Amino acid sequence: MKTTSYISRQVENLKPSGIRRFFDLAAQMDDVISLGVGEPDFVTPWNFIEQSFHALEQGYTSYTENAGMIELREEISNYLSGSFQLDYDPNEQLVVTVGASQAIDLALRTVVEPGDEVIIVEPSFVAYVPIVSLAGGTPITIQTKAEDDFKLKPEQIEEAITPKTKAIMLCNPNNPTGTFLNKEELQQLAKVIEKHDLLVLSDEIYAELTYDDNYTSFPSIEKMKERTILISGFSKAFAMTGWRLGYAAGPADIIAAMVKIHQYTMMCAPTMAQHAALEAMKNGRQSVQEMTESYKQRRNFIVSSLNEIGLSCPNPGGAFYAFPSIKETGLSSAEFAEQLLQEEQVAVVPGEVFGSGGEGYVRCSYATSIKQLDEAMERMKRFVEKRL
Amino acid sequence: MKEIEVELLKLIEKNANLKVEKIAKLMGKSIDEVSELLRDLEEKKAILGYSTLIDWAKVLDTEEVTAMVDVKVTPARGVGFDKVAERIYRFPEVKAVYLMSGAYDLSVSVKGKTMTEIGKFISEKLSALDSVLSTTTHFVLKRYKHDGIILHDDDDDDKRIVVSP
Numbered sequence: 045m046k047t048t049s050y051i052s053r054q055v056e057n058l059k060p061s062g063i064r065r066f067f068d069l070a071a072q073m074d075d076v077i078s079l080g081v082g083e084p085d086f087v088t089p090w091n092f093i094e095q096s097f098h099a100l101e102q103g104y105t106s107y108t109e110n111a112g113m114i115e116l117r118e119e120i121s122n123y124l125s126g127s128f129q130l131d132y133d134p135n136e137q138l139v140v141t142v143g144a145s146q147a148i149d150l151a152l153r154t155v156v157e158p159g160d161e162v163i164i165v166e167p168s169f170v171a172y173v174p175i176v177s178l179a180g181g182t183p184i185t186i187q188t189k190a191e192d193d194f195k196l197k198p199e200q201i202e203e204a205i206t207p208k209t210k211a212i213m214l215c216n217p218n219n220p221t222g223t224f225l226n227k228e229e230l231q232q233l234a235k236v237i238e239k240h241d242l243l244v245l246s247d248e249i250y251a252e253l254t255y256d257d258n259y260t261s262f263p264s265i266e267k268m269k270e271r272t273i274l275i276s277g278f279s280k281a282f283a284m285t286g287w288r289l290g291y292a293a294g295p296a297d298i299i300a301a302m303v304k305i306h307q308y309t310m311m312c313a314p315t316m317a318q319h320a321a322l323e324a325m326k327n328g329r330q331s332v333q334e335m336t337e338s339y340k341q342r343r344n345f346i347v348s349s350l351n352e353i354g355l356s357c358p359n360p361g362g363a364f365y366a367f368p369s370i371k372e373t374g375l376s377s378a379e380f381a382e383q384l385l386q387e388e389q390v391a392v393v394p395g396e397v398f399g400s401g402g403e404g405y406v407r408c409s410y411a412t413s414i415k416q417l418d419e420a421m422e423r424m425k426r427f428v429e430k431r432l
Numbered sequence: 433m434k435e436i437e438v439e440l441l442k443l444i445e446k447n448a449n450l451k452v453e454k455i456a457k458l459m460g461k462s463i464d465e466v467s468e469l470l471r472d473l474e475e476k477k478a479i480l481g482y483s484t485l486i487d488w489a490k491v492l493d494t495e496e497v498t499a500m501v502d503v504k505v506t507p508a509r510g511v512g513f514d515k516v517a518e519r520i521y522r523f524p525e526v527k528a529v530y531l532m533s534g535a536y537d538l539s540v541s542v543k544g545k546t547m548t549e550i551g552k553f554i555s556e557k558l559s560a561l562d563s564v565l566s567t568t569t570h571f572v573l574k575r576y577k578h579d580g581i582i583l584h585d586d587d588d589d590d591k592r593i594v595v596s597p
């Protein structure tokens with residue numbers, strides 16, 4: 045029996061992720077220095093891990109409430125208010141999810157109806173476009189420009205809006221560009237968003253990892269909280285990718301609707317991870333600060349090294365990615381990444397996988413030891429010198 | 433102390449072998465600025481030296497022996513414990529001396545080639561001091577972590593997948 049015909053057309057039509065293809069290539073090789081990793085190089089801080097052991101020893105091995113343990117939601121609520129001046133009711137306006145990934149999925153499935161358009165700002169995290177499609181919506185992409193430091197301009201939103209536009213997905217700081225939008229820039233966007241009555245999905249998973257300016261959470265901007273679903277999680281700043289824990293905060297009716305899907309499809313986020321996250325919220329500040337300082341140093345290092353090599357790279361304000369231009373080499377981003385991998389065993393991610401605006405750039409993650417970064421820069425220098 | 437001084441010190445505390453050029457790049461400062469900061473910190477004696485943490489067991493046939501000695505002393509009039517502490521810390525065999533609260537007064541770390549050598553030092557030098565009332569010696573059997581560094585930690589390979597979103 046041939047089973048392909050049983051796969052839904054929608055899934056069949058979904059493009060396989062370009063990251064996946066590149067992973068297969070890199071995984072076959074030895075001695076690869078990878079700048080292709082979208083996660084921290086730090087192991088989860090020991091006190092979080094130890095708290096999870098403790099919870100397991102105490103027998104916390106069952107389901108939790110659908111929306112997540114109330115103690116954890118309370119701590120997240122306190123954290124959001126302490127760090128970002130946000131006020132969310134832990135009982136009604138917060139849901140704990142399996143990574144920010146699930147929060148994005150829940151949010152889009154909750155609001156998107158067939159025919160609805162959702163604006164995605166590219167270069168972007170690879171999951172947004174497919175999730176909008178899976179939710180039955182139509183992704184409309186905007187390409188931010190290198191000359192604007194990959195910052196979204198309000199006019200660009202205006203241009204993309206049609207009567208069918210329902211929501212816009214924002215990501216600040218952004219993966220893969222590391223672009224950081226400050227308060228004034230967000231306020232400009234907020235004006236257009238309000239004018240056109242859009243719903244905002246604000247992915248702020250890298251909010252802690254900003255290096256030069258104070259962070260402004262999108263819903264903290266006047267009148268934006270009522271139309272924003274805030275998405276965040278523990279993966280990046282708390283070095284907890286493998287625990288699979290995130291959350292969404294937003295208007296009570298939307299969160300309740302999200303919990304409805306969550307209760308049938310997931311029941312709840314992993315219990316042992318929720319206990320670790322509880323410790324992260326209560327006693328994680330110091331660890332987050334230390335890791336952030338280290339990322340900042342490595343950002344300084346990689347950005348000045350890339351520019352020295354001849355790959356022009358603006359200073360990214362957040363996350364842990366540098367997004368240098370490789371146009372000078374005359375190669376496409378895929379060619380650059382593949383040849384670099386073959387010749388020098390350094391893995392970077394071709395910009396094109398993050399949407400058409402990413403062509404001409406590669407993503408270099410600097411969540412890697414200084415020693416490895418140093419070696420990677422030597423190898424890239426050799427590679428680029430042959431081509432300039 | 434200024435924030436950049438703290439940042440610099442934290443960097444070289446972790447790795448005294450970092451070159452000035454690299455420190456400058458990491459901190460986003462010029463080489464001159466960093467050199468000057470280092471000079472200042474050395475002058476202020478905030479930086480006392482640049483030492484290397486060595487696992488001697490990896491290079492020497494015989495492992496070095498370390499003993500932690502709890503020492504009870506009679507403090508001297510006027511100078512308290514400082515005078516006797518000095519008498520003790522001047523010996524090159526002594527690697528560290530701390531004044532402690534609790535059941536004894538000084539915690540003395542002594543290093544030697546063999547247990548016999550350390551035993552000899554304790555009985556002939558340390559215990560023989562007039563102000564030393566008693567000593568209790570504990571030999572170190574295995575070092576797991578020293579100065580914040582986990583030893584024999586061969587498990588530091590990257591467990592992440594090579595490319596991820």
Ligand SMILES: Cc1ncc(COP(=O)(O)O)c(C=O)c1O
Nearest residue numbers: 143144145169219277279290597
């Ligand atoms: C912008 C962005 N959002 C969400 C995620 C998903 O993170 P999580 O591990 O919480 O599912 C990532 C991970 O790469 C990301 O970069």
